[in-house]
Amino acid sequence: MGRYVMALDQGTTSSRAILFDRAGTIVAVDQHEFPQHFPQPGWVEHDPIELWESQLRAARGALRAAGATGRDIAAIGITNQRETALVWDRSSGQPVHRAIVWQSRQTAPICEALRARGLEQEVRARTGLVIDAYFSGTKIRFILDAVEGLQQRAERGELAFGTVDSWLIHRLTRGRVHATEYSNASRTLLYNIHTRAWDELLLEALRIPRAMLPEVRDTSGCFGVADAEWFGAEIPIAGVAGDQQAALFGQRCAEPGKAKNTYGTGCFLLMNTGSEAPVSRTGLVTTIAWGIGGRVDYALEGSVFVAGAAVQWLRDGLGLLERAGDSEAAARSVEDTGGVYLVPAFVGLGAPYWDERARGTIVGITRGTTRAHLIRATLESIAYQTRDIVECVQRDASLTLDTLRVDGGACRNDFLMQFQADVLGVPVERPAVLEVTALGAAGLAGLGAGFWREMSEIGAAAGERTVFEPDLCAERRESLYAGWKRAVERSRGWAGA
Secondary structure (H helix, E strand, C coil): CCCEEEEEEECCCEEEEEEECCCCCEEEEEEEECCCECCCCCCCEECHHHHHHHHHHHHHHHHHHHCCCHHHEEEEEEEECCCCEEEEECCCCCECCCEECCCCCCCHHHHHHHHHCCCHHHHHHHHCCCCCCCCCHHHHHHHHHHCCCHHHHHHCCCEEEECHHHHHHHHHCCCCCCEEEHHHHCCCCCEECCCCEECHHHHHHCCCCHHHCCEEECCECCCCEECHHHHCCCEEEEEEEEHHHHHHHHCCCCCCCCEEEEECCCEEEEEEEECCCCCCCCCCEEEEEEEECCEEEEEEEEEECCCHHHHHHHHHHCCCCCCHHHHHHHHHCCCCCCCCEEECCECEECCCCCECCCCCEEECCCCCCCHHHHHHHHHHHHHHHHHHHHHHHHHHHCCCCCCEEEECHHHHCHHHHHHHHHHHCCCEEEECCCCHHHHHHHHHHHHHHCCCCCHHHCCHHHCCEEEECCCCCHHHHHHHHHHHHHHHHHHCCHHHC
16 A cells, blocks of 8 residues: 555646645645637637646656655545546547537537527436536537537447546546546536436437446546556556535535535535435536445535636736735725626626626726726625525525635635625635645545545544634625625626627
8 A cells, every 4th residue: 555645636727636645634746737728709628638748747746746656656536627528539549629618608509409499407307407508518519510520430439528537537547447427427417316327318419429428436436547657556546526526525524514615717615415416496506426335425516607717817818916816915905896896707607697698797997996996806706606606505405504614726815715704794714724625536535445444534624724704794795795796787698788
């Protein structure tokens, strides 16, 4: 048994690898960004080879940083951007199209056609999801239509589809394994979360051949071995989960009613609902949290498409920031936003609105509006979007959250976390170790490989927490939130106007 577990954390803008020791302590980290491709407004794509190569560099870099070799690694855990869709040639392993990213809205017309056929209720009942370009199934249809002859090749069994986890497993095992697990499968718009099988009605509706799809396995368990070529020794791949479910696991939200919010490129709030798969009445989705030992746990989820990405836009698109971390000081330099609201609907709005035609909007600008006001309004938009989701979770689950556990890169921003507590009116808890997504993947792999025997042995996520207590009167909180709701209405349906 090796000394460490390696988590491969393949995200929307970068690939990371983190080594954890037996105490759940981070030993080494390496990270590499990769290019984003925007072929048309609202379209977002990745080069699958760039994804793989950046992840491989990160893994090798983490080993070097720890002075370790492949023989020191007991298991690999994978966590990934979830709904991003890839299609590749089974025999050569070469992609046939760029990956279509979860953020991309290029399949909106396909979604409109499905809704026009009256399939919305069937999709909701079978998958727990709504018909939206966010999910993977319509992306497969787009790829098969984009290149002449792909439909026929897919029907002959020559092509494979996968979310990013399947792609990494395929590459790590040198094509020997084509598999995924419950949490990623449940995000495809093709998987029946109740029967736990690929759904023939939905496959037929999108004309997707069953032969393209990966085998669905337990979230913690054997997915094959990484070839010795990559790290000098064979390493078992023993745990895989979509990034938000991995964060839920890493935050120890293993009991019904426990909830976390991750602040990354997007913003994702999940609440564990145990063996129950509740139907949301408010615009959330029902998803599979994980499957371990034959038991499946479900979760309610609200997805915000643009959170930290809005700060990146301030930096890279507008040049208002030199570094994303500078946003906190800028926000604190003004007392408030001066009445400015920014709605970062750059790729439409996710839950609870599900408005593909919404677009980014700034309202309330006056001659006195400054750079600092825009930066503060951008940070506040992340907190407002989270409140939108919290209100839905509370109505669907008939409970009131007493605290919100948080993680992700943007929660390092103390201003944002304090404003989040203020606008929610409940404490926000931030763990000392923020890498809970990678820790969740490592935990699933370590349990699957026998490196750990039970979850309580994985110690880092349960360490000290910083608590942000709300410090805003109810009247002011509700006034600010009402302004946000007005701004959202200005952004909705803009692309169709």
